[in-house]
Amino acid sequence: MIRTFTKEGDLVLDPFCGVGGTLIGCHLSRRTGVGVEVNKDWVDIYYNLCELESLKPLELIHGDSRDILKKFIHEKRKQFDFILTDIPYWKMDEVEKSKGTYKKVGEQSKGVYSEKSKLSRFSSDSKQFEGIKEDWEMLIRDVFSECFKLLKPGSYCAVFIGNMYHKGQYFLLNADIVRILAQIGFVLKGEIIWYDVNKKLHLYGINYSWIPSIVHQFIMIFRKERINNLNKEEKEKVKTNNLKRIKNKMSSEE
Ligand SMILES: C[S@@+](CC[C@H](N)C(=O)[O-])C[C@H]1O[C@@H](n2cnc3c(N)ncnc32)[C@H](O)[C@@H]1O
Secondary structure, eight states, X not given: OHHHHOOTTOEEEESSOTTTHHHHHHHHTTOEEEEEESOHHHHHHHHHHHHHTTOOOOEEEESOHHHHHXXXXXXXXXXXXXXXXXXXXXXXTTSOOOTTOOOOTTOOOOOHHHHHOSSOOSSSSTTTTSSXXXXXXXXXXXXXXXXXXXXXXXXXXXXXXXXEEETTEEEOHHHHHHHHHHHHTOEEEEEEEEEOTTSOOOOOSTTTOOOOOOOEEEEEEEEOOOGGGSOHHHHHHHHHHHHHHHHHHHHHHO
């Protein structure tokens, strides 16, 4: 992805950076990268890995993207050439992983994941997504609004997202992402389906109901268009956002 969407020396942002997969991709492809990650354990793993592999670490900032990206704008940081990120999922922490375990109807999952791993699952903190789906949408809206301002016009943003089955209902989280990012001003350019060969197909709910076995994710590709390529309505949206930004800047300087 990084090689497709950037050139050598370009600057990449990952606002939900985890252990730094995006930054390692930057190292391997001679790009520069900046990551933000709210969980200190993951940040430490990245820096330890760089030490072990004798890599000069790129910038992985420990903190909440909602604050850190605002700071970037305030500091007038150089705009990014590409945004690549695997976003946290709504209720990710609560969903019991079935990998390797099987339970009968009504039984508790055996939770193999947490027994094997000493690390917590990917989430900012264990409480963050126990709330309603709207909280998750708000996080996504807040972070990508800042990302939009930080991305160079004409550049791309790729978002990894999988859909979810939760309490008997299937949620098209990729459709939610498209709706939210389009409201911000991103233009959807396409989707890539990533079939994860490491995920096993399971037979769920047999003789009772049909439940999907999810073995794929989407990589949704967006672009921040150059203003000349936008239609009238989109141009107006960009102008309004710019005006808002100027007004906010002026009032913060007063
Ligand atoms: C799906 S994981 C990303 C995994 C990553 N691609 C990697 O290589 O490890 C999503 C990450 O977003 C982080 N996160 C959630 N909310 C955040 C926030 N408000 N600011 C920064 N990071 C956040 C989580 O802690 C988690 O590590």
